[in-house]
Amino acid sequence: MSACLVIQLARFGDLVQTKRLLLSLCAEPDCEVHLCLDESLAPLARLLYPQVHLHPVCAHGTALAKLPPSEQARVLLEKNVPAFRELASLDFKRVYNLNFSPLNYRLAALFEPERVRGHVWQNGQEVVGQWARLAMRWSAMRRIGLNVADFWAWHHPAPVPAAEVNPVAKGRGGGLGVVMAGRESRRSLPPKILAALVTGLLDMRGDDALVLLGSASEAQAARQLVRELPGRHARVLRNLCGSTNWAGLVEAVAGLDLVLSPDTGTMHLAAHLGVPVLGTFLSSAWCHETGPYGQGHLVLQANLECAPCLESQSCQSEVACLRPFDGPELVRYLSTREADHLPEGLTAFASDTDRLGQTFTAQAGPDAQADLRRHFRDFLCGHVGCGHVGAGQGEPSLVLHELAERLYMERDWLAQDPESSVNRMANILSHIDHDNDITAC
């Protein structure tokens, strides 16, 4: 029996999006899978990944940050030293360190650098693995994008097929769930705009079951939404904001017909459970990067030239990407699914999967990068060794050559790297049983 460790220290949504990698490791014969995560997410991880051994550590803590330094030190050391001791005592054959964060780098110090993939600590030096370096380069072309769940999954030489990660989305009869907000406020629809969309959806669906989802910090936004809703809907809704624990949230989401959400952890949870998602992606959210995983979801993606932006930078155009969501045309489109009815500034993307992972195909509205994205996916398929997805239009060899020049740097070609494509291929050929790197063919 061998053991692998995944270190995922980010938030709710990221934990859910680690699923494909975890499933791929679980599918390895005689492999015990371990997950290191923030302690606040351990109860959720137990529900999502019952087959995985958890190692909670203290990594987040806004409340903790308000304590005096000595108290912070006491809490972090008292919690983390035993957890780190346990991690260090396990002989992991591979450690997948997923987040580009100083915390992840420091945690990697517990392990032999050659066993760590992603973000490595090598004698006091932070080192980015080759696959993550490649991702940093393609993230400069955000309109192209690769789903982050697939980026993490392809740290593994042969991840499980994307189509097998989540159930095909199918309504469960429990009505409409509305996720009140994401952590990034500009990505969320304000209550007034959201109320019009919710009203349209409920009227269109002809049912009156409505559930509001969110944390306690979204309670105020939920109250505003209720005020904006027509009485017939407001009277029957169940407002669960701040009143569910993780198990309660999973239970609530699992029974829904549809989840209307910006890019949130709850949206990813719905996809995990196979509940259809209607995603509203604007501002910094880009469905090709973090859209709902699996088949059967629809994303309304703001497609202004400035999208996707960075949430950390102020908007110079008064959040113009919000406007297409405001008005009756959008509800009309959702009702008819006629491309002509979709407001300008939006593209409706339907989710699906291919050999590489998650895809989104435009059902209505423009997708000027569709061809290039297809070439990009074909290029990545070649890199990871999973065949071809079929090139887009244009002269394939020329585009692939340009992509290769843009994405491959001298260091990838010239210097030895445990994550090089040749080692990846070797791992695939040896059915991932052998850990030995090959240095030459």
Place this chain on the structure above:
Amino acid sequence: MLPLYGGSLPIGRYCIAALRQLGHLVEVFEAPDFYPGYRALQALKVGTDRLQYLENSYLQVVSQAVLAKVETFEPDLVLAQAQAPLSIQALKRLRRDGVPTAMWFVEDFRLFTYWKGFAPHYDFFAVIQQDGIFDELQAIGVQNVLYLPLAAHPEVHKPLELSAAEQRKFGSDVSFMGAGYANRRVAFRDLIRHDFKLWGTEWEGDSVLEPFVQMAGARVSSEDCVRIFNATKVNINLHSSIQAKDLVSGGDFINPRTFEVAACRAFQLVDRRSLMPEAFAQDELATFDSMAELQEKIVHYLSHPEEREAIARRGQARVLREHTYAARMQTLLDFIASRLEGWPRERASVQAAEGLPQELAQQIAGLLDRLALPADTSFADLVWAIRQQQGKLDELDTAVLFLDEWRKLYDKKSGQET
């Protein structure tokens, strides 16, 4: 900043050890690691203009590495030695960023003249000579000049109990350890009448001396040097000179061997230097002014072991009292502090174990002990010391690094929120 190569490399390492001994946190730029790459360029067999371009480019990259290290480590001082790969561009950048720089120029300024181009870019310039160099430095705008003679490092340069085999291998009545400079090649022909051994490099092609050269003229390690000093009855210490006309050159600076032999409580006969009187009293060091005097004193001291021992004992006491690298480093730091207002800047320092419950405080104390750090080490210094370790770390080391980064993250967040 160690030099890329050369004889002053051990001196750099002694400075590092001395600064640590004084309780400072020292991050080392291991320039010698970059030297093979530089040498590889010289094996290209390309045009000289192309080679010069490549060499300069390579040295610029190394300088950039220094800057990156400075950016991460945020030192109070960058201390360099001659041959330390700091370009003028890098020195300008450090000055612009307010990072003080110091050069300890442990070479003869009359021979190694390149200091003229670089000295003005250092904030502090320490030299091993006095006459001439101070004026010349001031003439090109260098204000902060310090006379800082060489020294010994008693942790290395010390009396040894040698085994019989070591005594046989390293011992003799008379020996010399060093490179075959022109004046030495001529001078030492008169020594072969004694039980004489010659150690060190660059003695090739001298048919008279070659039979006396030990270890086939290989470079002698610092450890073996100390064994030689300890095993020899009369260590000859003739300062180098590139001309063979005056065998005893009568120069000014004192070479490191003078301090090192004395620190070993070994006996030496050293040529008199103009800066010697302020470093040693007459009864602390046996000196000579001419080859005739050297010959005479060799014979005298070989037959008077008690005199040798007495001088050596007094010489060692003086070195331990005044001429250690720790003392030199303290002098340098005091000088900088006297010239640079507000240096070193106050750091918000929290002691590593401050406010922790007893069990955790004990664990941190154990960690400090393991890393040879004093009990009052600040948290920031502890973090850096942990980071200097090689290989994988244990759970406490990792948790301390993790805590440090966690604080930085949340400090940044709270800064953004306000």
